[in-house]
Amino acid sequence: MPELPEVETARRYVHSNLLHSKVVRVEVLDPLMLERCSPKDLQDGLQGKENVGTGRHGKNLFVLFQDGALHLHLGMSGSISFHDDMDHHRPHERLRLMMENGVMILDDPRRFGRFGWVRSMDDLVASKGLGPDALSVPKEEFVRRLEGRKGSIKSTLMNQRIIAGLGNLYVDEILFQESLHPRTPLPDVPHASICGLWRSTRSVLEASIEVGTDFERLPRGYLLRQRGRGSPCPRCGSRLEAALVGGRTSVFCPECQRNCLEG
DNA sequence: GAGTATGTTATATG
């Protein structure tokens, strides 16, 4: 469930359910997913504390308290749900926050997700060396952080230390919107296209958040509605192709995104 | 069994 729009959707969901509610009890069901903290650290930070808000940076979600925050990363398959019935359970629950008004569950079949107690959002962002959040980064900074790079546009946009929040699916969408082949080296991307990438990054992320990350409800012309090799390109009808770029499967239109010199 | 999967990190190589 987890690139920036999914995490932002989860944040809003957590915010509406947890705000001003107190933590009654914490159950760490999978200590392997704890990051740089013991179950006791987490319990001490959370027990009896009132939630004062939520935050997000890239794909990282934060549930805020007076003197620290619960940091959550959903990995590849993490999801969060809230239930009025404290006895509700999920098939792969890894963390349970028993609140006054119900229970928040982190469910994650693949266990690539992580959670822990941090002093602040800034601490976590600094310790991971994350770049600016993809949704709030100003155009000038976005451009500045890309220029001078030599790698492929796809690998660069997926690098969380350069820009935080974009993953495999949304980068494919953004590159499709800008008609750029995922393998295009940064030096071959015109300045105007870099500015276009910033605009598309915003519009794609915002569009997905707006439809609650339900790809079928995205506007026409979005690759994510039918992302699969062989599907028709929403713009020209050609069969979409897949290629490995930066170790990840990339879906693109061979007609609309043919600007890469090496093909 | 093989191949794939929305992510991150360590390691090796140039």
Add this chain to the structure above:
DNA sequence: GCATATAACATACT
């Protein structure tokens, strides 16, 4: 430091 490739992590599904 930069860039690339690979494996590893742990699990589900086709």
